[in-house]
Amino acid sequence: MLILAIGIVLFLGAHSFTTVRGARDGLISRIGAGPYKGLHSLVSLVGFGLIVWGFGQYRAAGLIPVWTPPSWARHVTLPLMWLAFVALGAMGPAPGLIRGLLRHPMLVAIKIWALAHLLVNGDAGGMLLFGSFLAWAVYDRISVKRRGDLGAPRHPGLGLGDAIALGVGTLAYAGMIVAHRWIIGVSVMGS
Numbered sequence: 001m002l003i004l005a006i007g008i009v010l011f012l013g014a015h016s017f018t019t020v021r022g023a024r025d026g027l028i029s030r031i032g033a034g035p036y037k038g039l040h041s042l043v044s045l046v047g048f049g050l051i052v053w054g055f056g057q058y059r060a061a062g063l064i065p066v067w068t069p070p071s072w073a074r075h076v077t078l079p080l081m082w083l084a085f086v087a088l089g090a091m092g093p094a095p096g097l098i099r100g101l102l103r104h105p106m107l108v109a110i111k112i113w114a115l116a117h118l119l120v121n122g123d124a125g126g127m128l129l130f131g132s133f134l135a136w137a138v139y140d141r142i143s144v145k146r147r148g149d150l151g152a153p154r155h156p157g158l159g160l161g162d163a164i165a166l167g168v169g170t171l172a173y174a175g176m177i178v179a180h181r182w183i184i185g186v187s188v189m190g191s
Helices: 002-017 021-031 033-061 073-089 097-102 105-120 124-146 160-183
Strands: none
Touching (some): 002 124, 033 124, 073 097, 073 160, 097 105, 097 160
C-alpha cells in the first residue's frame, strides 16, 4: 500500500500546491508558466500512475477489511455515480442550470465519486484512496471559495449545457457500468 500512498501524495500534493497561490506564483515567476505547467503535469501523471499501480498491487495482495459495507450501499452508489457523471458532463463551456448550480462541477463530481465508493468499499486501501480524494475535494472547494472564485455563473434556466451534461453524463455512466469490470476488475452489477 506504500506505492498507493506515495501516488496519492504526489497527485493530490501537486493539485493542492495550486491552491497556495503565493508559492505557486513564486515558482511560476522563477521557472516560467510553461515549465510550471509541464512540471505540474509530470508530477500529476507520475502520481496517477503510482495510484493505479499501487491500488492494483494492493488488490492483488488481498484486501485489508476494516468494515463490511451494508447491502443497501450498492443501491445508493449507482445513482450517486450517475450524478457524478452528469456533474462531469456539466464542465463544458455551454451555459446551463446544472453547471450554474454546481459552480465547480469537477469538484462536485470528485466528492460524489469518492463518497459513493467509500460507501461500498470497506477495505483499508479503498478507504485510503477514496477518503483522500474526498478530503482533498472538500479542501479544494474551501480554498476556491476563499479565493473568491465563484465558478460557473448562475443560469436562469435550462440551456444547451444541461442537455450536454445529461446526455454525455448518462452515456459515460452507462459505459463505465459496462467497462468497470475490465478497467477496475470489479463488476458494478455483482458477480
